[in-house]
Amino acid sequence: MTVAASTHFRSFLDELARSQSGRILHQELGRRWPETADELNMIARYALLPAGKLLRPIMALHAAEAVGGDPAKVLTAALGLEYLHVATLVHDDIIDADELRRGRPSVPSQFGVPNAIVTGDHLIFNAFGAIVDDPQAAPAQLAAAVAVLAETGRDLCRGQLLEGRLAGELAASTRHYPEMIRLKTGSLFRAVCQIGALLGGAEPELAAGLGRYGEHVGLAFQIRDDLLAYVATSEQTGKPATSDLDNGRPTLPLLLAYQAATDSQQLELDVLLRGRGGGEAGLEWVSELLAETGAVAATRERMKLHAEHALAELAVLPASASVDVLAGIAHWTTSDES
Amino acid sequence: MTVAASTHFRSFLDELARSQSGRILHQELGRRWPETADELNMIARYALLPAGKLLRPIMALHAAEAVGGDPAKVLTAALGLEYLHVATLVHDDIIDADELRRGRPSVPSQFGVPNAIVTGDHLIFNAFGAIVDDPQAAPAQLAAAVAVLAETGRDLCRGQLLEGRLAGELAASTRHYPEMIRLKTGSLFRAVCQIGALLGGAEPELAAGLGRYGEHVGLAFQIRDDLLAYVATSEQTGKPATSDLDNGRPTLPLLLAYQAATDSQQLELDVLLRGRGGGEAGLEWVSELLAETGAVAATRERMKLHAEHALAELAVLPASASVDVLAGIAHWTTSDES
Numbered sequence: 001m002t003v004a005a006s007t008h009f010r011s012f013l014d015e016l017a018r019s020q021s022g023r024i025l026h027q028e029l030g031r032r033w034p035e036t037a038d039e040l041n042m043i044a045r046y047a048l049l050p051a052g053k054l055l056r057p058i059m060a061l062h063a064a065e066a067v068g069g070d071p072a073k074v075l076t077a078a079l080g081l082e083y084l085h086v087a088t089l090v091h092d093d094i095i096d097a098d099e100l101r102r103g104r105p106s107v108p109s110q111f112g113v114p115n116a117i118v119t120g121d122h123l124i125f126n127a128f129g130a131i132v133d134d135p136q137a138a139p140a141q142l143a144a145a146v147a148v149l150a151e152t153g154r155d156l157c158r159g160q161l162l163e164g165r166l167a168g169e170l171a172a173s174t175r176h177y178p179e180m181i182r183l184k185t186g187s188l189f190r191a192v193c194q195i196g197a198l199l200g201g202a203e204p205e206l207a208a209g210l211g212r213y214g215e216h217v218g219l220a221f222q223i224r225d226d227l228l229a230y231v232a233t234s235e236q237t238g239k240p241a242t243s244d245l246d247n248g249r250p251t252l253p254l255l256l257a258y259q260a261a262t263d264s265q266q267l268e269l270d271v272l273l274r275g276r277g278g279g280e281a282g283l284e285w286v287s288e289l290l291a292e293t294g295a296v297a298a299t300r301e302r303m304k305l306h307a308e309h310a311l312a313e314l315a316v317l318p319a320s321a322s323v324d325v326l327a328g329i330a331h332w333t334t335s336d337e338s
Numbered sequence: 339m340t341v342a343a344s345t346h347f348r349s350f351l352d353e354l355a356r357s358q359s360g361r362i363l364h365q366e367l368g369r370r371w372p373e374t375a376d377e378l379n380m381i382a383r384y385a386l387l388p389a390g391k392l393l394r395p396i397m398a399l400h401a402a403e404a405v406g407g408d409p410a411k412v413l414t415a416a417l418g419l420e421y422l423h424v425a426t427l428v429h430d431d432i433i434d435a436d437e438l439r440r441g442r443p444s445v446p447s448q449f450g451v452p453n454a455i456v457t458g459d460h461l462i463f464n465a466f467g468a469i470v471d472d473p474q475a476a477p478a479q480l481a482a483a484v485a486v487l488a489e490t491g492r493d494l495c496r497g498q499l500l501e502g503r504l505a506g507e508l509a510a511s512t513r514h515y516p517e518m519i520r521l522k523t524g525s526l527f528r529a530v531c532q533i534g535a536l537l538g539g540a541e542p543e544l545a546a547g548l549g550r551y552g553e554h555v556g557l558a559f560q561i562r563d564d565l566l567a568y569v570a571t572s573e574q575t576g577k578p579a580t581s582d583l584d585n586g587r588p589t590l591p592l593l594l595a596y597q598a599a600t601d602s603q604q605l606e607l608d609v610l611l612r613g614r615g616g617g618e619a620g621l622e623w624v625s626e627l628l629a630e631t632g633a634v635a636a637t638r639e640r641m642k643l644h645a646e647h648a649l650a651e652l653a654v655l656p657a658s659a660s661v662d663v664l665a666g667i668a669h670w671t672t673s674d675e676s
Contacts, residue, residue: 040499091459095452114433114502117455118495121429124459125491128466132484139477146470146484153463157456161378164452 012332016325017053021061021071025054028075029082043119044126047086047107056188057082059217059329060196063210065322066314069200073134077145077199080130081192084149087123088156088188090116095160096247124153137199144204145195148211152191159183166250168274170258170266173250181222181252182215189218193326209313213326216310220303220333226251227299230287242283248273252302254286257295265289300334307334350670354663355391359399359409363392366413367420381457382464385424385445394526395420397555397667398534401548403660404652407538411472415483415537418468419530422487425461426494426526428454433498434585462491475537482542483533486549490529497521504588506612508596508604511588519560519590520553527556531664547651551664554648558641558671564589565637568625580621586611590640592624595633603627638672645672 016022033045057078061071064078071078092098093106094116100106108116131149132142162180166173173180193214197207229244230253244251250273258269272278272286290296310330317323354360371383395416399409402416409416430436431444432454438444446454469487470480500518504511511518531552535545567582568591582589588611596607610616610624628634648668655661 039503040496091455095455113451115499117429117433118498121458121462122492122495124462125488125495128484129488129492132481132488139481142484143470143477143480146466146480150463150467150470154460154467157460157463158378160456161453165377
């Protein structure tokens with residue numbers, strides 16, 4: 001699959017999930033988390049399956065292959081990165097009291113908070129277990145991969161707290177938003193690519209370069225998601241259109257609009273974000289403000305910048321189908337697809 | 339400090355905490371978690387300090403030294419094992435809605451459930467980070483240690499769920515109690531000693547032997563704790579005397595009494611455990627039943643058996659001060675000290 005061809009499909013990520021690596025990951029995930037009467041594995045299975053698009057483990061496999069490694073040997077670790085991602089979703093759903101996840105009751109909503117806490121922990125432990133699972137891997141690379149995953153886990157925790165503190169705070173968020181999305185989203189994408197490369201046999205320096213690629217993709221991915229909340233329909237994003245406003249999330253489009261807004265518009269934005277978002281009328285007013293202040297265009301510029309930084313990190317790698325896929329993912333982050 | 343001398347002191351564990359390794363661990367813990375304005379580290383510090391008796395990291399250091407390793411090089415990893423222990427306490431306090439821990443408000447009670455979830459996760463990630471922190475360690479031993487810690491984490495989750503399911507269920511618990519305390523307590527003590535030995539340079543087989551020592555000590559430790567709830571005062575145990583009954587915990591003393599009890603006594607025990615424990619009167623009746631049925635003596639026998647198994651695992655090691663300390667801990671589990 002070439003990137004040029006793939007971008008013609010309706011959804012690049014759907015196509016990626018149906019690619020060979022995506023299909024193998026889906027199959028293995030189902031095989032490793034079978035239906036069971038065991039309560040803990042049953043809840044973990046509910047959290048993991050049906051799987052999302054498995055973008056992170058797919059990227060890990062391609063990062064391994066891009067540096068000359070055998071993706072089959074990185075399969076378990078790649079799934080481990082999905083376990084960590086899902087663990088954070090399970091714990092986040094408790095913290096945010098979110099009742100729905102991927103169109104079904106969230107884990108805390110379906111199984112209660114105590115089970116959700118334990119299941120999230122269980123998935124974290126499984127993530128680390130998966131990283132060191134390959135008995136044939138070079139131990140030094142396993143240890144380096146564990147160190148990256150531990151550091152990323154700490155970043156995710158820090159991002160979770162920072163996000164909570166910034167809710168409703170537009171003025172304070174301008175300074176902290178880049179750090180917040182780096183911790184919350186960039187860090188795990190970085191780890192995914194860095195660990196994939198390490199376990200694929202890359203030297204630390206090359207793996208760090210793939211990590212920087214991953215971080216920029218993650219940042220573009222998050223900014224894209226933040227923008228779609230205002231320019232896409234709820235059918236496209238899969239969540240209520242007013243969700244970000246309702247939750248007072250000071251995302252980049254809002255921050256850029258805030259900076260360009262008049263004093264009275266700033267005041268109105270502050271009130272909206274600290275209140276309950278103002279419903280559909282509030283959303284309409286904000287969407288108009290974003291267009292009027294040029295915040296939509298400025299946000300897209302920021303996405304493109306991260307995508308370009310990501311692509312630049314790939315330049316050191318020899319041409320291969322996997323590098324094409326990684327480049328395609330960077331391109332996709334700046335596309336209009338939902 | 340010889341074991342023979344130490345057992346004359348008021349409390350062996352207090353003495354151990356004041357030993358050289360205990361003092362170094364206390365100092366390092368305070369140094370690595372200083373007072374800070376950073377919210378996440380501040381809550382983690384609250385959870386970790388003032389420290390308990392640091393029995394687990396002390397055992398890790400002595401396990402490393404017992405196999406010929408340098409305990410100074412295992413210090414960070416030993417503290418990591420304490421982080422994992424405290425992480426489980428923080429998450430357990432949410433699950434059990436416990437408002438007090440070590441005589442102070444518990445983390446969820448002091449900082450709220452969301453912060454407690456994130457802080458527990460943060461401590462888990464720090465535990466794994468600490469294990470792979472030594473750049474001079476043999477990578478194969480680091481990877482093996484991470485695998486042990488991940489497996490133990492999964493055991494702890496499984497033990498937490500099993501304990502919840504068995505609450506109030508005396509008849510069902512007879513079969514599951516050994517597995518439950520193995521998962522809940524034995525597993526982490528096993529990991530502590532196995533990881534200490536691995537990072538001290540032991541071959542996997544020798545490290546596994548120290549792991550079995552640790553598991554038996556952990557089981558004796560847990561059974562001892564379960565017995566003290568009925569034969570010690572609340573001043574000695576540091577928790578309300580009726581706590582285990584109130585929470586319907588089907589511990590070994592109760593299970594042994596249940597097996598030896600008459601039908602009507604069994605019925606009364608069932609009612610007590612499924613209700614709210616019957617307060618002081620309930621406790622008095624149960625304590626008498628334990629003595630009358632020989633359950634106290636039988637429980638002590640089980641503790642002794644585990645202590646003997648633990649001591650037997652130490653027989654392969656050359657004599658050293660650290661082996662003496664490890665043996666002393668096994669002996670202590672069968673003592674009457676609180």
